[in-house]
Amino acid sequence: MRVLGIETSCDETGVAIYDSSNGYGQDGLLGHALYSQVELHAEYGGVVPELASRDHIQKTIPLVRELMKNSAVEASSLEGVAYTAGPGLAGALLVGASIGRALAWGWGIPAVAIHHMEGHLLAPLIDDPDIEFPFVALLVSGGHTQLIYVKAVGDYTLLGESLDDAAGEAFDKTAKLMGLAYPGGPNIALLAEQGCLGAYQFPRPMVDRPGLDFSFSGLKTFAVNTFNSSTKDIQVKANIALAFEEAVIDTLAIKCKRALLQVDCIRLVVAGGVSANKKLRLRLHELVHRLGCKVHFPRPEFCTDNGAMIAYAGSLRLTAGEAQDLGFKVNPRWPLASLTVPARART
Ligand code: KG4
Ligand code: ZN
Numbered sequence: 001m002r003v004l005g006i007e008t009s010c011d012e013t014g015v016a017i018y019d020s021s022n023g024y025g026q027d028g029l030l031g032h033a034l035y036s037q038v039e040l041h042a043e044y045g046g047v048v049p050e051l052a053s054r055d056h057i058q059k060t061i062p063l064v065r066e067l068m069k070n071s072a073v074e075a076s077s078l079e080g081v082a083y084t085a086g087p088g089l090a091g092a093l094l095v096g097a098s099i100g101r102a103l104a105w106g107w108g109i110p111a112v113a114i115h116h117m118e119g120h121l122l123a124p125l126i127d128d129p130d131i132e133f134p135f136v137a138l139l140v141s142g143g144h145t146q147l148i149y150v151k152a153v154g155d156y157t158l159l160g161e162s163l164d165d166a167a168g169e170a171f172d173k174t175a176k177l178m179g180l181a182y183p184g185g186p187n188i189a190l191l192a193e194q195g196c197l198g199a200y201q202f203p204r205p206m207v208d209r210p211g212l213d214f215s216f217s218g219l220k221t222f223a224v225n226t227f228n229s230s231t232k233d234i235q236v237k238a239n240i241a242l243a244f245e246e247a248v249i250d251t252l253a254i255k256c257k258r259a260l261l262q263v264d265c266i267r268l269v270v271a272g273g274v275s276a277n278k279k280l281r282l283r284l285h286e287l288v289h290r291l292g293c294k295v296h297f298p299r300p301e302f303c304t305d306n307g308a309m310i311a312y313a314g315s316l317r318l319t320a321g322e323a324q325d326l327g328f329k330v331n332p333r334w335p336l337a338s339l340t341v342p343a344r345a346r347t
Helices: 038-042 049-070 090-107 116-122 167-177 184-192 217-228 234-262 278-291 308-319
Strands: 002-007 012-019 029-036 080-086 111-115 135-140 145-152 155-161 267-271 294-296
Touching (some): 012 308, 029 308, 049 090, 080 116, 090 111, 111 308, 116 135, 135 234, 145 234, 155 234, 167 234, 184 278, 234 278
Parallel strands (some): 080 111
Antiparallel strands (some): 012 029, 135 145
C-alpha cells in the first residue's frame, strides 16, 4: 500500500511516501522531506506553539508537492494518507490532521491517525524490517522518556516513564540555563566532546530504587547549580556538559538493563530524538553485548521527528484495515498503551 505520511506534532514539518508493496524495509521508502523550524524558535530558547502552527500551515502543502515531484509519485497512485494525531502541540497537530484528512478525502482514499510515539517506536523497522517481536523499547524524546514492552504493532505495555522532565527536555532546559542554543541535546553533546571525564560527578537519579521510572528534573537542577557556582569558563562548561550527558546516559542504560531482565527479553529498540546521541548508542551497544542481547536504533535522521515513521506506521495500520471516518480529531495527550493491535493483524 502506497501511503503519504504527514508529521506536524511539534517543530518539524515531515512528509514521506512509503509503499509496502515494494516490501517492508527501506525499498518501501519512496521519498521523504523535512522542514525544521529550529531557527524560528531558536531566539526564544524553545518551541513557541503558535509560531509552530503558523509555520506548519505555510510549509506542509508545498512540502507535500515537492516530495511528490521529487519522488515522481502521482496523486492517483497514492492509496492512503497517515497523519500524526497526537501526542503533541494541539494547534500543530491540527494542521497536519486537517491537511491529511482533506487530501485523503479529495483523492478518495482512506486516512489513518497515527500516534507519534508509535511512529518513533517503529522507525528502526524502516531499515531493519526483520526486527522480531517482542522487544523492549526505550523512547527518549523531547516530550517522553518511556520504557515499553512491545509484543506486536499496537500491543504496548508501559514499563516505566519519567515522573517529571523527559530526557530530551532535561537536555534542552539545562542547555538553555547554561546559555547554549536550542535544541539543547545536540549542543550539549557537542560541547561534552571537549569535556574531561571525572571533573564532576553527577547523581544517577532513581537508580537505587526498584522500578523502571525516571526523574530528570533534579539532575537538571544539579547541573545548573553546579554551573552557576562555577567560573563558567568554556572548559568548565564542557566538563559540566559531559558530566550531565554521562549521568543521563548511565541512568537510561541502567534502566534498560533492568527492563530487559524484568520481562526476560533479548531485544532492545531505542528511538526518539535522544537516540541520535552517539554516546548513548555506544553505551547501549556495550550493554547488550554484555547481556547477550541485541539493540536496534533508527538511522540518525529518523531518530528525531520525521514523516517517514508516520508513513511507515500508516502503511501497517491501513494495510490491516484501519481507517478514520470523515471527521478528525487530535489528541495532545494520548497514552501509547491505549493503542490496540489493528483488527486484521490480530488473526
Ligand atoms: O523526537 P524529537 O525530535 O521530538 C519530540 O518528539 O520531542 O526529539 C527532540 C529531542 C530534543 O529534546 C533534543 O534536544 C533531543 O531530542 N536530541 C538529543 C540529540 N539530538 C536530539 N539529545 C541528546 N543528544 C543528541 N544528539
Ligand atoms: Zn518526536
